Amino acid sequence: MTQTRADTTRKKHLRFLGVDVFPWIGARPIGELTAPDLVQVIKRVEQRGTVGIAWRVHKLCGRIFSHGIVHGLCTRNPARDLELRDLLAPVKVRHHAALTEPRAVGGLLRAIDGFVGQFATRCALRLAPLLFVRPEELRHAEWAEIDLEQAQWRIPGPKMKMREQHLVPLSRQAIAVLQELKPCTGAGRYLFPSERTTGRPMSENTVNAALRRLGYSSDEMTGHGFRSLASTLLHELGYPHAVIERQLAHAERNRVSAAYNYAEYLPERLKMMQAWADHLDTLRAGAVVIPLRGKA
Numbered sequence: 001m002t003q004t005r006a007d008t009t010r011k012k013h014l015r016f017l018g019v020d021v022f023p024w025i026g027a028r029p030i031g032e033l034t035a036p037d038l039v040q041v042i043k044r045v046e047q048r049g050t051v052g053i054a055w056r057v058h059k060l061c062g063r064i065f066s067h068g069i070v071h072g073l074c075t076r077n078p079a080r081d082l083e084l085r086d087l088l089a090p091v092k093v094r095h096h097a098a099l100t101e102p103r104a105v106g107g108l109l110r111a112i113d114g115f116v117g118q119f120a121t122r123c124a125l126r127l128a129p130l131l132f133v134r135p136e137e138l139r140h141a142e143w144a145e146i147d148l149e150q151a152q153w154r155i156p157g158p159k160m161k162m163r164e165q166h167l168v169p170l171s172r173q174a175i176a177v178l179q180e181l182k183p184c185t186g187a188g189r190y191l192f193p194s195e196r197t198t199g200r201p202m203s204e205n206t207v208n209a210a211l212r213r214l215g216y217s218s219d220e221m222t223g224h225g226f227r228s229l230a231s232t233l234l235h236e237l238g239y240p241h242a243v244i245e246r247q248l249a250h251a252e253r254n255r256v257s258a259a260y261n262y263a264e265y266l267p268e269r270l271k272m273m274q275a276w277a278d279h280l281d282t283l284r285a286g287a288v289v290i291p292l293r294g295k296a
Helices: 005-020 034-046 051-070 102-113 119-131 137-139 170-183 206-214 223-238 241-247 266-285
Strands: 152-155 166-170
Touching: 005 034, 005 051, 034 051, 102 119, 102 223, 102 266, 119 137, 119 206, 119 223, 119 266, 137 206, 152 223, 166 266, 170 266, 223 241, 223 266, 241 266
Parallel strands: none
Antiparallel strands: 152 166
16 A cells, blocks of 8 residues: 555654653643643653754644544643744755756766666666655655656655645656656566565665765755755746746635646646756756856
8 A cells, every 4th residue: 555645644643652752741631732742742752852853742742632623522621822933943944955956966867877886876866956846745656657658757745745646747858768767667566666566566765875876965965955956056047936936835725715726837837847957968068058048
């Protein structure tokens, strides 16, 4: 059974609760718990040096108390009595490392072409800059979602962060990689199956490990960094912000209609994705780059 993003998140939350909450207050009736009890739990997590998890634990506990109120198990939500800005240090935002200087990007692309290792991993590395989807979306890609004739990859909503279907136009270069990959993994479910079993996708660390093998440290380039790479250079090339954001699947729903149009800006995105692939070829070749200035 495919492990969706929701499944992964649920397991992560249960792990936080199992390690940081249940051992300390899990055996007590929820109606007896107070804000000081929650403070002790949260501060214990913070003292471990994991401030980000402390904020998450607070949010998770708040959701549990809200559920308890609805079902008559408690009458108050102690999490709402806490002002975390006064209790915890702010979370330091970590940006995903990425190369954005054109010559450095060209060097990265040439290094990927010379990657020696699993063929499927090499294909994943080659597709990452062309498609710039999230690493989770790439490694969970299934052949049933790929339409080579229509040159489209339709990612189902449950796999997306925004929980809505996403459409990725496939450039000629992306199709060429997929056609090379299909004889290798096309008989199975996943484009990039695990080395141990074809019933699961490759490990979440596979692409990052491959980048390390190519000589790029975690402070230089990450699998998620291909998104920042594409966003930065596409903006520099003059493409409209809204078109880039839609292709990155950053766009939020229209709050009035609560609708998400996965085909929005599709003609512009089709042109942009092909021009982007051509641009990467230019960078790979080390040629002088002339900005396109939004010819989407």
